Amino acid sequence: MILINGEARSEISAMDRGLAYGDGIFRTFPARQGQPLSWRRHYAKLAHDAGVLKLAMPEADVLESEVRAVCKDHGACAVKIVLTRGAGPRGYRYAGDERPTRIVSAGPLPAEAIENRSRGVKVRLCSLRLAAQPALAGVKHLNRLENVLARAEWQDPQIAEGILCDDQGHVISGTMTNIFIAVDGALATPGLDRCGVAGVTRERVMQAAEPNGISCMVTTLSWTDVQGADEVFLVNSLAGAWPVRDLNGEARVPGAMTRAVQQWLDVEDDA
């Protein structure tokens, strides 16, 4: 089921700026029994990203009712929201009075999103380097060709994710996940002020660390830091936390810290 500006439809204008320029943002997150999980966080993140691009944001209750409508007939599903600047004439300039396009849809929750939590994942290091664009860093916008190119680097279905470095060789994220390492009982995750997407689940882990007595540092990570870590795990809203059990061919043991983080994420999130 797809709702486009609240109507059950499956198509958008070919003149939409979301298509022409990737002029928009999106979110993907799970729902259970018709209830979107961490909804307030996802709305807040969408609003933040809309602010960066100066997109008009739909009212919270309108958007929430559309989200609930698309997932009401599913037990568990993946909800996707796309918000674009809407249709406009040719040219990069926008007038500011465009009518945004919002696309709310639900699809199946991939089985491996859950299964990988217990069995862990095999990951590889991608050769594509993320470009540094501070004006867009952290935002989940529709300009995702880097992710598409990186994901096209491997075909092996046993490999669940690829790790991306930036132009300076620092580790930033997976193609669709954020990355954490555990070293000596503390967590660390890369800063995302030059590139990458500052996801909601990354934020949840960072915020849950302190009340659980664990320090979590946002820092610069090299590939050597990741290789030398006690544990490595990957997070996103659908995946939760995936322990890495094979890092570019090197066997790893999913550990206690990753299991603890999974428990933090299992706690109902009303934030």
Add this chain to the structure above:
Amino acid sequence: MILINGEARSEISAMDRGLAYGDGIFRTFPARQGQPLSWRRHYAKLAHDAGVLKLAMPEADVLESEVRAVCKDHGACAVKIVLTRGAGPRGYRYAGDERPTRIVSAGPLPAEAIENRSRGVKVRLCSLRLAAQPALAGVKHLNRLENVLARAEWQDPQIAEGILCDDQGHVISGTMTNIFIAVDGALATPGLDRCGVAGVTRERVMQAAEPNGISCMVTTLSWTDVQGADEVFLVNSLAGAWPVRDLNGEARVPGAMTRAVQQWLDVEDDA
């Protein structure tokens, strides 16, 4: 008039990867009396860019007939071709057997595209810096948020274009044009192996220089180089060559070299 995969339609699937990820490419060029100008070059550039993204390319005769169909009732018009990877399931991965979406449309040729050739243009220096992504540099893909952000830096309708530098402070292009400078009777234009779009009109100018006895160098240009040049002009397929008459507030005199380049571009192009 819009043709989508050959059919007169105005909408595309909300699941198109062109919308979801900007997973596609485009071209914009003029037609006169139903004849697309520099068609072979535009097809070749589209095919080149499709190769970079591994998009299936429509047959030349199919695409050309669609281009002629959309512009046949116009005296002069701007044709736009968008080619995406087509609709697909959620996720960055593509299978390789997606059915591409091609969108061919015609719209009005903006009057200022022609008028600016004689009167020259006022341009500003943008503060946004282009990110360096060698894997996508030169390609006219649908990830154009940098151009949208840069174009949003000014509202003054007297300013026709903004100049963009990369992360190292080198001048790369305008938001929708390529840039040339003339110094001591020779031309120079920035290399585009880190960012920017290697346009068809830039290529035409570079190729026309030698037979016209003018050297044209692809090089690194600083803003100081541009400020110190004898002439500065901007090119794209709709604009031809626009002389810069005001460079970030400093008056400039459109000169003989720019006028010569305009004459080169007026020659019918069968390449």
